[in-house]
Amino acid sequence: MRRAFVQLLRTELRLFLREPMAVFFNVLFPVLLLLVMGPIFGNEASSVFNGYGSVDIFMPGFVAIMIGSYSLVGLPLTLASYREQGVLKRFRAAPISPGMVFGAQAVVCVLVVFLGTAVLIGTAALLFPLRSPDAPLQLVPALFIATLSFSTLGFLLGSVLRTARAAQAVGNAVFFPMLFLSGAAMPRMLFPEWMQNIGAAMPLTYVVTLLQDLWIGQGWNGTALLILGILVGGNLLLATVLFRQS
Amino acid sequence: MPSALEVQHLRKNYGGTTVVDDLSFTVEAGEIFGLIGPNGAGKTTAIECATGVRTPDAGHVRVLGTDPHALPQAVRRRVGLQLQESGLPKRLTVAEAIELFASFYPSAAPQEEWLERWGLAKHHATAYADLSGGQKQRLGLALALVHDPDLVVLDEMFAGLDPRARMESQQRVRSICEQGTTVVLVTHFMDEAEALCDRVALLDEGRCVALGPPNALTNRLGASVRVRFTAPDGFDPETLMGLDRVASVRQNHAQVAVYGHDPLLSAVTKVLDERGRRPSDLRAEPTSLEDVFLRETGTALAPALTGETTGF
Numbered sequence: 001m002r003r004a005f006v007q008l009l010r011t012e013l014r015l016f017l018r019e020p021m022a023v024f025f026n027v028l029f030p031v032l033l034l035l036v037m038g039p040i041f042g043n044e045a046s047s048v049f050n051g052y053g054s055v056d057i058f059m060p061g062f063v064a065i066m067i068g069s070y071s072l073v074g075l076p077l078t079l080a081s082y083r084e085q086g087v088l089k090r091f092r093a094a095p096i097s098p099g100m101v102f103g104a105q106a107v108v109c110v111l112v113v114f115l116g117t118a119v120l121i122g123t124a125a126l127l128f129p130l131r132s133p134d135a136p137l138q139l140v141p142a143l144f145i146a147t148l149s150f151s152t153l154g155f156l157l158g159s160v161l162r163t164a165r166a167a168q169a170v171g172n173a174v175f176f177p178m179l180f181l182s183g184a185a186m187p188r189m190l191f192p193e194w195m196q197n198i199g200a201a202m203p204l205t206y207v208v209t210l211l212q213d214l215w216i217g218q219g220w221n222g223t224a225l226l227i228l229g230i231l232v233g234g235n236l237l238l239a240t241v242l243f244r245q246s
Numbered sequence: 247m248p249s250a251l252e253v254q255h256l257r258k259n260y261g262g263t264t265v266v267d268d269l270s271f272t273v274e275a276g277e278i279f280g281l282i283g284p285n286g287a288g289k290t291t292a293i294e295c296a297t298g299v300r301t302p303d304a305g306h307v308r309v310l311g312t313d314p315h316a317l318p319q320a321v322r323r324r325v326g327l328q329l330q331e332s333g334l335p336k337r338l339t340v341a342e343a344i345e346l347f348a349s350f351y352p353s354a355a356p357q358e359e360w361l362e363r364w365g366l367a368k369h370h371a372t373a374y375a376d377l378s379g380g381q382k383q384r385l386g387l388a389l390a391l392v393h394d395p396d397l398v399v400l401d402e403m404f405a406g407l408d409p410r411a412r413m414e415s416q417q418r419v420r421s422i423c424e425q426g427t428t429v430v431l432v433t434h435f436m437d438e439a440e441a442l443c444d445r446v447a448l449l450d451e452g453r454c455v456a457l458g459p460p461n462a463l464t465n466r467l468g469a470s471v472r473v474r475f476t477a478p479d480g481f482d483p484e485t486l487m488g489l490d491r492v493a494s495v496r497q498n499h500a501q502v503a504v505y506g507h508d509p510l511l512s513a514v515t516k517v518l519d520e521r522g523r524r525p526s527d528l529r530a531e532p533t534s535l536e537d538v539f540l541r542e543t544g545t546a547l548a549p550a551l552t553g554e555t556t557g558f
Binding site: 003004006007008011014015018019081082085086087089090092093094095096097 | 299318319320322323326327328329331332333334335336337338342345346347349350351386389390
């Protein structure tokens with residue numbers, strides 16, 4: 001069983017790295033965003049950001065972009081094309097459980113996010129006087145929690161959407177409003193109140209909040225944790241039911 | 247030793263339509279068994295229910311003596327399934343696919359040897375999407391057999407293959423069986439089934455209409471030859487019934503099929519010649535499973551499958 005899982009994981013990682021578009025949108029896009037927005041906003045310390053600068057505050061937001069794009073576009077696209085191409089059917093004929101297939105995807109998602117985060121922070125540290133995050137060690141488990149909980153949303157979409165085309169269309173339609181309104185691309189504290197209210201209805205907002213608060217020294221955000229927890233429970237339940245039916 | 251596959255009173259409905267209707271058959275260890283019938287007869291649904299891939303609405307199923315719904319993983323470790331419409335990720339290479347699927351089983355064949363045996367060594371680094379139809383099918387077979395299963399199910403393995411690849415596939419099915427694996431062949435190709443199978447179950451609208459060895463089924467027709475031709479204008483095929491070689495005559499529009507025994511062709515030719523109108527498409531063939539199917543259901547397989555433009 002372990003050998004099978006390790007092999008499945010290796011295979012999924014290889015396949016991810018063979019998709020140039022996937023690597024670009026999930027790993028390199030936030031770096032590109034940093035190269036454009038970093039020089040515009042600079043990294044002067046600001047009281048709005050608890051003594052941190054704009055580039056500092058971009059970091060947790062851009063990490064949330066990776067989590068969002070992989071979970072909402074990458075994962076559903078992979079699962080839907082697996083269904084379309086008969087890959088899920090071939091797996092079904094083998095002695096492996098759907099949980100193993102999902103599990104390997106979730107681990108790939110975590111690895112991609114950690115890889116992307118490392119590239120992003122490395123680039124930022126080279127180009128700007130980046131400040132160290134307030135709680136670097138607590139950010140690691142937070143990143144885990146945020147990625148795994150958000151990836152369940154991807155499994156849900158991947159269980160419902162039958163074709164790669166549908167997955168791409170729906171995934172992007174869900175992701176793009178979140179990209180701007182959750183505060184991932186632009187700090188939410190700069191938004192007018194009505195925009196903040198719309199953002200409050202978006203799950204990605206709580207990924208941003210969780211990571212940002214730890215980054216700028218405001219500790220664990222209980223509300224964000226609770227909402228992400230509810231997201232995991234609801235998604236897994238729905239995804240299991242819907243996946244069984246497919 | 248338990249039967250390789252035991253199916254009793256299997257039933258499956260989809261949205262109010264009965265796709266498999268009270269189907270029963272048994273596959274004995276060591277044989278090549280054919281589940282045959284036209285597209286839409288319920289073959290795929292039946293075999294997927296029988297192997298635990300789908301859940302039947304009613305019926306009793308045992309795979310190698312085990313209930314595939316109670317112990318799915320145990321059954322899948324001993325069974326190879328080449329299901330219809332199953333594929334692999336586009337960018338996965340042949341060698342990686344074999345490595346991956348071999349890791350699912352405790353006792354899988356060594357990779358190098360497997361690539362060699364299935365004629366895939368040359369293509370080991372080729373991505374799945376770049377393989378030809380025949381190569382994809384060979385890889386599918388290799389993956390279904392990588393753990394040396396006791397039973398292998400091959401659903402429509404001849405579909406979409408050119409004649410040479412079809413011949414090659416027949417050879418492979420024979421050699422799989424010779425190595426001690428029981429084979430269930432699901433197909434709408436009557437010729438392949440007749441050439442390969444020890445026994446066949448003929449399905450129509452979810453029901454089994456005939457079950458037995460192909461030659462026993464054709465023997466029961468009471469005719470060894472079939473002569474077909476397009477009736478010339480004004481010709482009444484009923485006149486052929488008087489010949490002592492003729493067992494039965496069927497007509498569908500201008501198409502006539504005469505069943506009987508040799509020398510049937512010369513007898514029919516003589517009658518037609520006496521009227522001075524020998525049709526250019528006059529031909530005789532040994533009776534086959536197709537004729538069994540026709541007799542049992544009153545309809546022919548879809549025209550494209552039998553090579554005919556009209557059914558009898």
